[in-house]
Amino acid sequence: MAATSAPSPVAERPLSRRLMWPAASVVLGALLMYNSLGGAPSGTPGVPPVPVAAGAPTPSVSPTTDLALPRSEPKRLVIPAIAVDAPFTPLTLGADGHLNAPPENNNNLVGWYKGGVTPGEPGSAIVAGHVDTKTGPAVFLLLDALKPGSTVNITRADGIVATFKVDSVQTFSKAEFPDQEVYGKTSTPQLRLITCGGSYDRQAKDYTDNVVVFAHLDSANTA
Template sequence: MAARPSSLADNEPRTKTLVVGAVAALVLAMVLFGGNDTTPSDASRPPKAPHTEAAAAPPAERTAGKHLPRARPVRLLIPKISVDAPFTELAIGSTGQLQPPPADDTNLVGWFAKGASPGEAGTSIIAGHVDTMTSAAVFADLGELKKGDSFEVRRDDGRTASFVVDDVETFEKDNFPSRRVYADTDQAQVRLITCAGDYDRTVRDYTDNLVVFAHLV
């Protein structure tokens, strides 16, 4: 289970940094929420939006499997853990870090807006805080999800993308499988990502990342 605010002893700051990607020849941090994976491989970059050069694959390859057209996500609904949260767009900053959702809003999730949108063919990245300095946050109970559980993403085109969980895994940030998590696919898939493990007060970060793997149904 994701860490609880009861571990917020001494009012330690708990805002996590979302980290992704290698850009060109520059090796950048590769794990969301402050992890490090210095593999300088294109395969471990976050998936790109369809209008970028990463979409140069043949159309049949890009549209295999069930999928929806591109549309901005509006709301994430995970009934099992009582999540009903709006979206904000996340972008990579000048340091190569994916900016996190605002820490002052505990009921907010972010999606990597230059990657696939939820329901679109490709790997969509959705991230949220597990807690903040003052309370539990939107993904506090993300670790309770199991294979076969379902969740929905409402989109601004009026459609609802329904997903089923394939797997839920926790990875050490120092040994994060970037290719497996971020690599693009020809199916409509989603990764829900937050912090997990122990809180290291020395570096003011959690030791692990929790990743929920899911696909469109």
Template sequence: MTFSLVTGIVWACSDSPDEPPVTSAASAPHPGPPAAPVTRAGSTPHSGARAASPHGPLPAATPLKLAIPSMVIEAPVIGLKLDRHGRLNTPPMSKPHEVGWYRGGTAPGAAGTAVIVGHRDTRTGPAIFLNLNALRPGDVVNITRADHRTAVFSVDSVKTFKTKKFPDAKVYGATGRPELRLLTCGGTFNKKSGYGANVVVFAHLKAVRKA
């Protein structure tokens, strides 16, 4: 299964515990232009008219760590590049507890829609985003950046989309505020075709604090 980050660039999501990596087609446009302890927040409405972010866009800075308090997980963020076929490389299958960010895209907290991807599982067992679909509106996602700031995102919604009906514009389109998408494989696993869906977390920047 694949995730597309910019026109002509896709990420091959090869979460397959029993079989060799399998990819299927799913193209999409670009996600937007090339971020005191946090407590659980209330639900944020997710409607056609988006409210302005409580905090303005940050300058671009490399993300270093992802933390989701409600899931009690932390993960190093690695930069991902394109392979020779123009596809975004996956986080290493040998390091299932890392997540990846396309270094040519929007930095988390900067203007636009940043995208972070992670495996659901691998041949060796569960991976970092196994229970990503358990997130709920108002849950917090913290991204520690290289500029010593933490971009605090609030989850708006969690959706599962069939690969062949992936809503490109909804997931990657410009929103007018700094947003974050977390993506992993989802749906039912098929030995021949891999996972049949993508889990997508929609979140917006709600605050910034010192790392």
């Protein structure tokens, strides 16, 4: 997809028993919510964006605050403030319409929904990570410790390092998740980092809240 043209964000789904969040999709312009792994979906996922044509040249990028990058898969996530340095795995929708989870046997792995925009494209790129797993703390354990101005660096397959700057870190009740605020259409490159938060409800086997980091593309350089 060219950097100057971006479709609406597509569906995001809860990931797993331990990492679950509400999600939204655009179907004929309407945002639809999905609130839990076990619940029935309230709609169908939107159409994925058109990928960049095979063999498209890698762009030459100069640092600027008004960037838009072509499609390129993310390869590594680095968040210096909370000592995150993790590879990506692509996430797809399962047969039940939910987003499949990153493997729980790897505590240092983040996922991105490959049916949505890639980090740096116009729109909201979605990156998900476990706060913990059955084996212990995981990659996004300290996500809620980020502050406005913190940087998030994503190395892409095209050799570009996209640097995002955190705008805010918010915690939302899963029962009242603001899908439009998190997943609404944006004309500029945005990033959403999502994990579980709040207290752990042992009876429901789920966390009560979601932590969402809102960030915008601040600069881009070749690696």
